[in-house]
Amino acid sequence: MPEDNYQRQLIMTTQIIIGIMGPGNNTSESEQELAYDLGQAIAQQGWILLTGGRPAGVMEAASQGAASLGGTVLGILPDADGTNVASGVTLPIVTGMGNARNAINVLSSHGIIACGLGLGTVSEIALALKAQKPVVLMPENLLAHAFFQSLAPDKFHMTDNVKLCIDYLRLALHNS
Helix, strand or coil: CCHHHHHHHHHHHCCCEEEEECCCCCCCHHHHHHHHHHHHHHHHHCCEEEECCCCCHHHHHHHHHHHHCCCCEEEEECCCCCCCCCCCCCEEEECCCHHHHHHHHHHCCCEEEEECCCHHHHHHHHHHHHCCCCEEEECCCHHHHHHHHHHCCCCEEECCCHHHHHHHHHHHHHHC
């Protein structure tokens, strides 16, 4: 079976996993509210949410949002003991890999939503684009948009609207 057909069949037969990546520290209240709303939107789609799993910032807010609607939340933890877990995470994965777990976050997700920007989040966006995964940046950031759009115009999207974000991912996953 050709590689493209295999990828399409795999997505059609497996549970969709959407990663929400974002800073754990120095997140604004609006970014946390957005992450919560995105977590809920992912749960409403019946998709699995994947986060970095820590009880901080975007990871915590997105996990709580999905969990509030009974969604499944996969938390990919950087530490080796698994004691520092966001509330709402239903499936914690202990890696002991620190920031190297970013590759697991990206490669395990069918699509990525970057909610806010930090150094770890920027690395995850770059890894996702390199892996040909659809990426949505929220909220809008014109400098980041110009940069990432120049690198991967067909896989990078930006919006301030949760519904448009979900619609874009649904279409991108259907067309992959």
